Amino acid sequence: MSTQVHRRRRKAPRRRGAAPHWLAQLPYLLVLSGVGAGLTLAAFNYFRKGSGLICAALLIGALARLLLPESQLGPLAVRSRSVDCWTLVITGEMVAFVSLSVPPMNKTGLVLAGAFGVLIALTAVARGIRLLIKGRRSAGAEPPGNGPPG
Numbered sequence: 001m002s003t004q005v006h007r008r009r010r011k012a013p014r015r016r017g018a019a020p021h022w023l024a025q026l027p028y029l030l031v032l033s034g035v036g037a038g039l040t041l042a043a044f045n046y047f048r049k050g051s052g053l054i055c056a057a058l059l060i061g062a063l064a065r066l067l068l069p070e071s072q073l074g075p076l077a078v079r080s081r082s083v084d085c086w087t088l089v090i091t092g093e094m095v096a097f098v099s100l101s102v103p104p105m106n107k108t109g110l111v112l113a114g115a116f117g118v119l120i121a122l123t124a125v126a127r128g129i130r131l132l133i134k135g136r137r138s139a140g141a142e143p144p145g146n147g148p149p150g
Contacts, residue, residue: 025074031061051099058092 034057
């Protein structure tokens with residue numbers, strides 16, 4: 001019979017003013033839901049409104065990254081504060097620029113844009129499948145040095 005030692009994991013005491021753990025995810029979820037809602041609007045033919053919502057969500061994320069401490073940002077804090085803020089601001093401004101500079105399309109333009117989107121999606125799927133197959137082949141191969149001496 002084997003004797004095992006079971007250790008109980010101690011929880012660190014919470015500070016008085018510490019926010020709950022789920023509250024740290026709130027700014028990230030706000031940005032993520034804004035981008036998701038903007039993509040949904042763009043998919044339903046409201047390109048400018050959807051792009052504006054994406055831009056607003058990214059700029060709100062930059063503002064949150066600038067003003068909130070890192071303990072309340074969750075996955076929104078990845079790199080240094082300045083790099084994260086500049087990345088979000090520049091990406092949001094680029095989305096706003098594209099949404100305001102693209103002229104409205106007629107039905108033929110929408111069909112061509114949809115076909116182009118399908119072509120891009122198929123290319124991405126094909127590359128993903130190719131990477132999966134390549135990964136399985138390399139995982140099934142013998143590591144060097146285990147073969148017959150030569």
